[in-house]
Amino acid sequence: MRVELLAVGDELLFGDIVNGNAAWLGRQLADVGALLRMSTVVGDDVEMIATRITEGLGRADAVILTGGLGPTQDDLTREGIARAAGVGLRRDAFLEAMLRRRFRALAREGPAAGSQAPEMNYRQADVPEGAEPLPNEVGTAPGIRMKIMDGVVYAMPGVPHEMYPMFTESVLPDLLRRAGEPAVVVHRVLRTAGVWESVVAQALAGEIDRLAPIGNPTIAFLASNGQTRIRISARAGDRAAAYKIIEPVEEAARVALGIALYGVDDDSLEGTVLRLLADRGETLAVAESLTGGLLAGRLTDVPGASAVFRGGVVTYATDAKASLLGVDAELLATSGAVSTQAAEAMAAGVRDLLGATHGLAVTGVAGPTELEGKPVGTLHIGMVGPSGALTRSVQLPGDRPRNRAYAVVQALDALRRTLAVHPCQPG
CATH class of the missing domain: 3.30.70.2860 (Alpha-Beta Plaits)
Incomplete structure (x- = not known):
């Protein structure tokens, strides 16, 4: 079945709310084999909603709307569906009675105790002529199902905790029934x-x-x-x-x-590195400069990392590289802290300091300005282990946050590839 998504609301257009519903619905639809070809956001405009529904049904078998079913003047999804179908709205007596019971209960208890619900709340009982309401067990706004042209339109509340069960219990089963034999x-x-x-x-x-x-x-x-x-x-x-x-x-x-x-599937790069080390009976220590602890953080996100990961040292300042990791002061003076020589010396130093099989180090320029005459994005990786010392240099493409995140990935991947190329050393 071909499906399109249509999210309604000025708050989505203006960025006040991120359209997480589309991502969630996309995953659900993909898992049942629906062909999702388009996902659109429109503002609170009846004509625009109606136009997008009509256009969507010209391409797809079903259009699923989220949002715009509340009680206020800017909740216009009902009117948009009616406009697309060329019909008017009707007040559903059963829905209205249900809403009045709910609001009376809220007037007796809860946060609205002692207050009377405004009449505009009962707009939620209006449905397009020929449409069917969909039950909302956790909120007040019913959903809508309506056949238009050769397709079907579903409308659900934009509030995620109301939309999720309505989709799962009402919309999805109906979609699968219409699609025929499920795949x-x-x-x-x-x-x-x-x-x-x-x-x-x-x-x-x-x-x-x-x-x-x-x-x-x-x-x-x-x-x-x-x-x-x-x-x-x-x-x-x-x-x-x-x-x-x-x-x-x-x-x-x-x-x-x-x-x-x-x-x-669910494998992670850090989990893969730790598993490779565990299989070899080896351990790891890391020294970080530009990543400022992100590398150690990624490794310790993995349950059981302590069996392999000895620890990490953040030597952000140049003199800390010398005092904590034993990097030669003359090397730092001649080659600089942002160099392959410094990265290798940092890896060797943290390996010795923490008694690990492998030392892994990163140093570079995260940004926003150059350092030691090196451009933003410069990254040097040092690795020292039983097979010797290796370095790798990369020019990263991003701003400060992305460069730091990329540096973690590059360091982990460099170690992974090294472990894959060099077999475990006996003894």
Whole structure:
């Protein structure tokens, strides 16, 4: 079934509220195999709501609206649906009686005790002619279901704790019934680090071209903070059959991506690094400059990290690198604190200080201004372990917050790749 989403409210357009409903609904619809092609936000305007409904039904089998069902003058979704259908509004006597009972109860107890509900509250009992109300067990605004043209329109409150159960209990079952025999949709997420999204896409170009005429499975790329996820989605009559469709695509992706691939589904980069170290019986200590503790924080987010992670030292000031980690003062004076030499010396120092198998260090320029003549985004990574010392330099592309976040990913990925290339040393 083809579905479009339409969120209503000036507060969404002006950024007062983030449209989290669309993200939640998108996930729910994807999980049942619905084809979601468009998600739109409109303001509190009857004509605009009606136009977007009509246009949506010209492309999709169903349009799902959120918001604009409250009691105030700017709640115009009911009027918009009626305008799209070419009908008027009617007052539903049963809904009105239900609302009056609820408001009488609120007048006796709760935060509205002793007050009388304004008459405008009963606008929530108005529904377009020919529409059916959807029950709202946790709020006062009923939803709406209405057939228009060859499709169906659903309207739900914008308040998430009211919208979630209405969708799950009323809208989704009706959608699935209209769609006919349901299909199970499953996803496999492959996780990469240290490569651009475009490089990942190019590596899988052959598979994408092969699958395009088939349309099942599909491949999507999602990039964030220096990592790229590859989501492979397949639809079939049951989960086992859907995963069978994914298997050859996943295998082709693994071959194409090689060492850039570090995990699947819920795996994290930090969890992968800790697992690799645990499998080898080795430990880790980190020294941080520009990341200011973010690297240690990511590692300790993983339950059980203490079995591998010895600890970290934040040496933000140049002299702290010498006094705490034993970095040679002459090295700092000649090469600078933002250098591969400093990164390697920091890694060696923290390794010795905390008695770890591996030392990992980061130093660089987060921004917003250059340091030691080095441009913003300069990153040097130092690694010292049983196989010796390695350094890696990267030019990061972002502002201060993004550079710090990217630096953590780059450091973890550099260590992961080193562990994968160098086998565990005996003894």
